[in-house]
Amino acid sequence: MIDKDDFGPITRNRRRATITSAKSETVKVRNGATAAASDLTSGPKTRESLTKALHCHKLQESMLSSASGFKNYRGILNWCVVMLVLSNARLFLENLLRYGILVDPIQVVSLFLKDPYSWPAACLVIVSNVFIFVALYTERKLAMGSISEKVGLLIYIFNLTVILCFPMVVVLKLPSITPVGGAFALGVYTILFLKLYSYKDVNRWCRERTQVKARSLSRSLSYDRRTYMYYFVFAPTLCYELNFPRSESIRMGFLLRRLFEMVGNCTLFNSVKPVFILQEMDYSRMTERLLRLAVPNHLIWLIFFYCFFHSSMNFVAELLRFGDREFYRDWWNSETITYFWQNWNIPVHKWCLRHFYKPLLRRGAGKLLSQSAVFFASAFFHEYLVSVPLRMFRLWAFMGMMAQLPLAWFVARFLRGNYGNAAVWLSLIIGQPIAVLMYVHDYYVTHCQDDPTITEAL
Amino acid sequence: MIDKDDFGPITRNRRRATITSAKSETVKVRNGATAAASDLTSGPKTRESLTKALHCHKLQESMLSSASGFKNYRGILNWCVVMLVLSNARLFLENLLRYGILVDPIQVVSLFLKDPYSWPAACLVIVSNVFIFVALYTERKLAMGSISEKVGLLIYIFNLTVILCFPMVVVLKLPSITPVGGAFALGVYTILFLKLYSYKDVNRWCRERTQVKARSLSRSLSYDRRTYMYYFVFAPTLCYELNFPRSESIRMGFLLRRLFEMVGNCTLFNSVKPVFILQEMDYSRMTERLLRLAVPNHLIWLIFFYCFFHSSMNFVAELLRFGDREFYRDWWNSETITYFWQNWNIPVHKWCLRHFYKPLLRRGAGKLLSQSAVFFASAFFHEYLVSVPLRMFRLWAFMGMMAQLPLAWFVARFLRGNYGNAAVWLSLIIGQPIAVLMYVHDYYVTHCQDDPTITEAL
Numbered sequence: 001m002i003d004k005d006d007f008g009p010i011t012r013n014r015r016r017a018t019i020t021s022a023k024s025e026t027v028k029v030r031n032g033a034t035a036a037a038s039d040l041t042s043g044p045k046t047r048e049s050l051t052k053a054l055h056c057h058k059l060q061e062s063m064l065s066s067a068s069g070f071k072n073y074r075g076i077l078n079w080c081v082v083m084l085v086l087s088n089a090r091l092f093l094e095n096l097l098r099y100g101i102l103v104d105p106i107q108v109v110s111l112f113l114k115d116p117y118s119w120p121a122a123c124l125v126i127v128s129n130v131f132i133f134v135a136l137y138t139e140r141k142l143a144m145g146s147i148s149e150k151v152g153l154l155i156y157i158f159n160l161t162v163i164l165c166f167p168m169v170v171v172l173k174l175p176s177i178t179p180v181g182g183a184f185a186l187g188v189y190t191i192l193f194l195k196l197y198s199y200k201d202v203n204r205w206c207r208e209r210t211q212v213k214a215r216s217l218s219r220s221l222s223y224d225r226r227t228y229m230y231y232f233v234f235a236p237t238l239c240y241e242l243n244f245p246r247s248e249s250i251r252m253g254f255l256l257r258r259l260f261e262m263v264g265n266c267t268l269f270n271s272v273k274p275v276f277i278l279q280e281m282d283y284s285r286m287t288e289r290l291l292r293l294a295v296p297n298h299l300i301w302l303i304f305f306y307c308f309f310h311s312s313m314n315f316v317a318e319l320l321r322f323g324d325r326e327f328y329r330d331w332w333n334s335e336t337i338t339y340f341w342q343n344w345n346i347p348v349h350k351w352c353l354r355h356f357y358k359p360l361l362r363r364g365a366g367k368l369l370s371q372s373a374v375f376f377a378s379a380f381f382h383e384y385l386v387s388v389p390l391r392m393f394r395l396w397a398f399m400g401m402m403a404q405l406p407l408a409w410f411v412a413r414f415l416r417g418n419y420g421n422a423a424v425w426l427s428l429i430i431g432q433p434i435a436v437l438m439y440v441h442d443y444y445v446t447h448c449q450d451d452p453t454i455t456e457a458l
Numbered sequence: 459m460i461d462k463d464d465f466g467p468i469t470r471n472r473r474r475a476t477i478t479s480a481k482s483e484t485v486k487v488r489n490g491a492t493a494a495a496s497d498l499t500s501g502p503k504t505r506e507s508l509t510k511a512l513h514c515h516k517l518q519e520s521m522l523s524s525a526s527g528f529k530n531y532r533g534i535l536n537w538c539v540v541m542l543v544l545s546n547a548r549l550f551l552e553n554l555l556r557y558g559i560l561v562d563p564i565q566v567v568s569l570f571l572k573d574p575y576s577w578p579a580a581c582l583v584i585v586s587n588v589f590i591f592v593a594l595y596t597e598r599k600l601a602m603g604s605i606s607e608k609v610g611l612l613i614y615i616f617n618l619t620v621i622l623c624f625p626m627v628v629v630l631k632l633p634s635i636t637p638v639g640g641a642f643a644l645g646v647y648t649i650l651f652l653k654l655y656s657y658k659d660v661n662r663w664c665r666e667r668t669q670v671k672a673r674s675l676s677r678s679l680s681y682d683r684r685t686y687m688y689y690f691v692f693a694p695t696l697c698y699e700l701n702f703p704r705s706e707s708i709r710m711g712f713l714l715r716r717l718f719e720m721v722g723n724c725t726l727f728n729s730v731k732p733v734f735i736l737q738e739m740d741y742s743r744m745t746e747r748l749l750r751l752a753v754p755n756h757l758i759w760l761i762f763f764y765c766f767f768h769s770s771m772n773f774v775a776e777l778l779r780f781g782d783r784e785f786y787r788d789w790w791n792s793e794t795i796t797y798f799w800q801n802w803n804i805p806v807h808k809w810c811l812r813h814f815y816k817p818l819l820r821r822g823a824g825k826l827l828s829q830s831a832v833f834f835a836s837a838f839f840h841e842y843l844v845s846v847p848l849r850m851f852r853l854w855a856f857m858g859m860m861a862q863l864p865l866a867w868f869v870a871r872f873l874r875g876n877y878g879n880a881a882v883w884l885s886l887i888i889g890q891p892i893a894v895l896m897y898v899h900d901y902y903v904t905h906c907q908d909d910p911t912i913t914e915a916l
Contacts (some may be wrong), residue, residue, distance in 0.1 A: 313520075
């Protein structure tokens with residue numbers, strides 16, 4: 001039944017080289033249909049390959065053991081996407097069949113506008129152009145030497161202060177602005193504040209470096225400067241630079257994929273929303289609610305992250321041929337809280353490093369103090385963006401951010417590797433809904449308790 | 459407010475080297491608390507670092523874009539584990555509070571035994587020792603030269619045939635064996651069949667290579683041979699080898715972690731089970747049931763995979779100091795169906811390659827024919843392990859396996875990269891429950907429809 005001739009000592013030396021090369025090929029080619037072919041040597045078997053067949057085991061760890069050092073889990077990410085799409089497609093279809101389209105366009109618009117004929121948030125955003133022009137004009141005067149550095153700095157400080165205070169006052173005083181509209185406008189102004197602050201710093205650094213050159217340049221390029229300023233305002237970065245790296249061309253396929261993702265994620269929001277709303281209003285049993293709220297809230301945050309930091313920012317960058325697409329780094333692998341905060345939002349992190357942390361260090365502040373100051377500023381902006389639109393000053397967001405400091409110390413001190421990573425995930429999954437629940441509870445108590453229509457609608 | 463002196467041209471040349479080394483450090487050190495420190499240069503700023511500050515963007519892709527080539531998603535795996543544990547902990551607690559412990563020990567035992575005083579499945583497993591001794595004795599006689607190769611081969615063929623047929627007949631004829639007990643016994647016999655087949659092949663290869671040496675060795679080591687045979691029977695591999703690689707010592711921490719995982723996964727099974735059972739029996743609307751069944755079924759399969767292929771096999775290997783822990787490869791990244799089947803179950807894949815596919819190729823069969831033959835054999839064993847314990851011959855498992863062949867062709871032909879990976883996941887998530895649902899439906903119709911107690915219990 002089995003012929004012995006296969007194992008005879010035929011052409012021993014000639015084969016040796018072939019086997020060695022086949023071996024190295026096996027190591028390189030792993031995925032795809034070709035792996036099967038390279039894994040197997042056809043033809044008559046020699047003594048060398050027989051020895052290989054006899055020893056088919058070697059000392060090695062399993063891939064899922066941390067000792068193996070294996071880290072390629074791209075497929076798990078795809079699994080998450082497939083599972084998310086599958087389970088939400090079912091939920092979406094069910095909801096669609098049972099309730100019809102939940103988020104109708106008019107309802108979406110009514111989140112931004114109470115009265116469709118007055119657009120306070122949009123007007124606020126349009127007004128922001130004034131501050132851009134003030135910065136441009138100041139910079140031009142400074143470059144020409146018409147005003148001194150000190151006067152320029154004063155104008156900047158005044159301009160930047162107004163950027164933060166003006167929308168706050170408008171949102172607090174104008175009752176026709178909805179919380180969502182207010183948050184949107186305040187977000188735009190905060191981004192503008194950070195951008196203009198960076199603009200001011202970078203221009204000053206440039207003047208200090210090449211005073212003569214910059215002056216002659218600025219005079220000749222005053223028109224281009226305005227265009228470039230608006231390019232900076234729309235570019236997905238907070239850090240000003242004299243020559244942004246540009247990509248070669250707009251890839252239409254890339255643009256369409258990002259657009260498709262944004263649309264797809266909106267339907268995901270639609271299907272997650274009912275779960276979210278049904279569960280957030282019964283505030284009688286907080287702890288149970290919290291656990292129920294945690295998972296959908298976390299999923300919404302993840303979808304938001306992908307939609308904003310990957311799809312939208314890449315979409316805008318592709319349109320503007322903006323070259324630097326590092327809007328986030330691998331925060332999902334973070335083993336410390338610090339690593340997470342340094343890597344999940346690169347535009348803000350880069351700005352903080354360049355215009356806040358490093359200047360503080362240069363002025364002689366210690367590392368711990370500077371880090372705490374950055375967290376403090378971040379906590380301030382979180383509170384600013386949440387409290388003002390809701391017209392409630394409860395400091396939950398502020399405290400949530402400040403609580404990161406002892407938490408970061410704890411995780412870095414006691415947990416390592418995958419355990420540290422799990423702790424970071426847990427703090428995200430559990431920590432966020434606590435803050436959200438606090439605001440929802442307070443907002444509900446303040447605004448909705450006596451209004452039966454809202455209670456019913458929610 | 460801001461002092462110019464910081465930007466003065468101090469010690470320009472001395473600093474250049476420091477900056478370069480700091481830069482390379484930033485690239486290397488990424489994770490952990492030290493990243494913050496290396497990312498920032500303290501002390502007075504020089505012109506070089508000012509230039510660096512002015513150019514803070516560079517051409518690069520986002521990490522989630524496939525163009526970036528970034529593949530480290532270890533954190534996503536941890537996220538899955540955290541989410542699974544969190545959502546199941548809640549479900550487990552809820553079920554525990556509402557229904558008490560669902561899987562009580564007596565119920566588990568009753569899955570294996572109908573009558574606690576007769577243990578047919580356990581007896582079957584004990585009887586399997588006879589076949590091991592037949593193989594040992596035959597091999598000894600062959601090594602000593604008492605019987606010819608032809609006679610030995612005939613004894614082996616007889617022994618192996620009986621290993622497959624004997625338990626099948628027992629399970630089909632003995633009504634006291636439950637489906638779970640029968641599947642367990644048949645699984646043990648199938649594993650033994652594959653192991654003894656490998657034992658036969660390897661010993662023959664050895665005899666052919668060094669006939670004189672093996673004979674003298676086998677005579678002196680007949681006692682050790684028996685011990686080694688049992689080591690092979692319990693070792694987590696199907697391929698026999700004369701000298702298995704051994705690890706240096708038993709790591710107690712590793713052993714305990716694997717044990718903890720196995721216990722933890724059992725509670726996970728407990729919490730997934732009610733979902734599974736509540737939904738599997740209403741067979742009126744197949745398609746909707748299928749989608750509802752898909753996700754819990756898939757989760758159970760994933761937990762089973764981890765529990766069996768990682769925790770249990772590593773546990774046994776650690777106990778036996780068995781060195782080769784490659785029980786699976788990175789099938790989660792597979793972009794073709796073929797890659798999945800080659801990498802999710804390495805012991806079986808290795809056996810098929812060594813004792814079935816390669817011998818077929820050596821005997822002159824084509825690649826496609828040999829591959830199909832492997833799939834055919836695999837389909838046979840799938841059917842054997844499902845149909846016999848259920849006492850139903852419906853060929854669903856067989857057809858499910860054979861359907862992989864055209865599916866593999868389709869995915870390899872039309873889908874690439876992440877799309878191919880998503881297709882593999884979809885085939886796993888959707889394909890499996892179809893087969894499961896078929897058997898559940900048929901089993902229900904055959905056995906339970908007229909028995910009101912079983913219908914109620916399920």
